Amino acid sequence: MTKKQISMVTLSLLLANIMSGLDATIINTAIPAIVSDLHGIQYMGWIVACFLLGMSVSVPIWSKIGERMGNKFAFELSLALFILGSVLEGVAPDIYFFLISRVLMGVGAGGMGSLPYVIVGYIYPNIKRRTVILSYIAASFSAACIAGPLVGGWIVDALSWHWVFYINVPLRLISIILSFLFYRGIRKPNINTVFDRLGAFTLIGGLTCFLIGIQMLGLASNFLVAIFVIIGIVMLVWFILVEKKAASPIVPLSVFTNKALVGDFILFAFAWGAYIAVNTYLPMWSQAILGTTALIGGMTLIPNSIFDIAGSQSTPHLLRHFNNYHLLIFDFTLIAITVIGLIIVPISTPYQILMSIAALSGLGVGSIFVILQIKVQIDAGEKDMAPATSLSFLIRILAQTIMAAVYGVIMNLALARGIAGHHNITMTMMNKLSDAESAKSLPKALMPTMRTIFHTGIREIMIVSLLLIICGYVANFIYNHHEAKKAAE
Secondary structure (H helix, E strand, C coil): CCHHHHHHHHHHHHHHHHHHHHHHHHHHHHHHHHHHHCCCHHHHHHHHHHHHHHHHHHHHHHHHHHHHHCHHHHHHHHHHHHHHHHHHHHCCCCHHHHHHHHHHHHHHHHHHHHHHHHHHHHHCCCHHHHHHHHHHHHHHHHHHHHHHHHHHHHHHHHCCCCHHHHCHHHHHHHHHHHHHHHCCCCCCCCCCCCCCHHHHHHHHHHHHHHHHHHHCCCCCCHHHHHHHHHHHHHHHHHHHHHHHHCCCCCCCHHHHHCHHHHHHHHHHHHHHHHHHHHHHHHHHHHHHHCCCCHHHHHHCCHHHHHHHHHHHHHHHHHCCCCCHHHHHHHHHHHHHHHHHHHHHCCCCCCHHHHHHHHHHHHHHHHHHHHHHHHHHHHHHHHHHHHHHHHHHHHHHHHHHHHHHHHHHHHHHHHHHHHHHCCCCCCHHHHHHHCCHHHHCCCCHHHHHHHHHHHHHHHHHHHHHHHHHHHHHHHHHHHHHHHHHHHHHC
């Protein structure tokens, strides 16, 4: 490929990533209008869950489609599915049609989220240049996350929630056109490879059942949750047995015999599992405890996203002077400072202080992403780079999905304990607390007590997040200490 072709393809990847970041946050401002218009308030949590489900089950499949049909075809197909899902969501006549369309959109997002990193790995063979490009992609996602709540709020107010999805169409089409015109496959697709259908079936079925079970924690009976989780685990074990015999496996099990690569996956899981606590519950702190609007609550994460960009952009330079082991210690410490800060600060902490504390976690997670994504590709080698890169993306999604459900259960238990000691406070009242308009109808005399109960739940969530960070320190020592020791000799 010529320099111009590489530049245009990189622009296509950046556009796809910008829209992914925008969609990740723009939807939050539209959810109240969507559930009101489609009469689906009881399915509010599933709007996010269905999207994550579509992403999770499709990510490993996309790398295999890229191997068999070419990354160019796979990337353009993922964009097309995302566009189709967006249009169908915009015209959805009811909540059920909307949720099915949301899964389809998630499937497209699975390819858009994972394939750019695979493509970058091939079109930029120089590691230093690849590190810089990956930092740009990470920064573009974070920048779009900043704009999401503001753009979404304006669209919902000025137009309607439908346009939150229609806005995806023109930019995705530009991305497809750029890819179609300028992308020339670096590697020839292996069209003679037999597609591992049984592997795909057991993987998709296993992940679907397992994640549905996790998402139903606290919402359905423990028996039903257990059935879904057990079926999911059984199918995933079946998947492993199938992959051992498959001629062209969906996930080469050899990647799990690579100790360094396994360490990268584990560090990704701990970092993203811990970080989702800050990303989810800081806006809730702002709305439920400080009484801000949803828009202001979403803006608490803007400094976090700005520092995320700073972290991703500074990492290529830092990697020239420091090793992975010491940089990861520093980055996990930044996230730990945020989490510990949210554990120890009082309930009356001003809005601006919370934003400042949270910003440090953005700096840490932005740097961790670039370090580990490059490390995954180096540790995997060219042969396993595509499936390993897709797996790293899948592990981040799974860590967020599982820990989001766990944190939700922790919050529900904390709220249940809190209202058990106050017979004049109900769970319905606690639900109203997180919405500024609904909170106006609550008895003012009970507000301090209700906010204290909510604050207790957030503190317990942050304690669990801190435990994951400690596990991250341990994993970093186990898997990366020897590299630092070798470099020092």
